[in-house]
Amino acid sequence: MRVIAGLHRGRRLLGPRGQAIRPTSDRVKEALFSILGERTTGARVLDLYAGTGSIGIEALSRGATHVTFVETDREALRLVRSNLQQCNLEQFANICACQVSQFFRRGTEWSGPYDIVFCDPPYRLTPELLTLAGEWHVGWLAEDAxxxxxxxxxxxxxxxxxxxxxxxxxxxxxxxxxxxHLTPKEAPRA
Structure with a gap:
């Protein structure tokens, strides 16, 4: 696993031992950042089910100003912390060691509103995420999130x-x- 582009391009990241954590492949990561394009520069990013932290670290490498990582698995949390330290990016990140459902309930403790939200749940948890996202408060998202x-x-x-x-x-x-994207009628008013 490595950082693909930006300030930390080529930097190797620590990966999981075993099958419990499924990192996003480099191919899919490249596709994701191609989809996002220039949006990453200056963005506040929320990385739900952060795993190793490779997506959030890639975003920081490409110019995001802040990333909030949400993860509950102890091994994954260790990897996120280690990878942030290895890239000297701790000051640009918050790590929330909790389940995504708990994070959603916190609301006001967030570092949002977020410009980019990336969700990579274990595939068995995708239905849970869809239910949670249906209850998302629009104030947590930037207008063009x-x-x-x-x-x-x-x-x-x-x-x-x-x-x-x-x-x-x-x-x-x-x-x-x-x-x-936010449905136009749901976008927050400036």
Whole structure:
């Protein structure tokens, strides 16, 4: 596992020992940041089910100003902390050691509003994430926020998730990325 582009390009990241954590492949990671384009520069990012932290670290390497990592697995939390230290990026990150459902309930403790939200739940938890996202408060998202969910290519994503509308789905073998934006009427007023 490595950082693909930006300030920390080529930096190796620590990966999991065993099968409990499924890191996003470099191919899918490259596709994700191609989809996001220049949005990453200056963005506040939320990395739900952060795993090793490679997506959030890639975002920081590409110019994001802050990333909030949410993860509950102890081994994954160790990897996120180690990878942030290895890249000297701790000052640009918050790590929330809790379940995503607990994080959603905290609301006001967030470092948002977020410009980019990336969700890579263990595939068995995708239905839980879809339920949670349906209850998402629009104030947690920036006006032009992008939410991307990584999931099994066999999984169907709904057209809407609460205040979010599906924009496009991208398939990469067994993995798919589905992009959502705020429905125009749901976007916060400036």
């Amino acid at each position: 992008v939410v991307v969910i990584e999931h099994s290519s066999k999984e169907h994503m709904p057209e809407t998730l609460g205040p979010l509308s599906q924009v496009k789905r991208y398939d990469y073998g067994d993995t798919a990325l589905t992009r959502f």
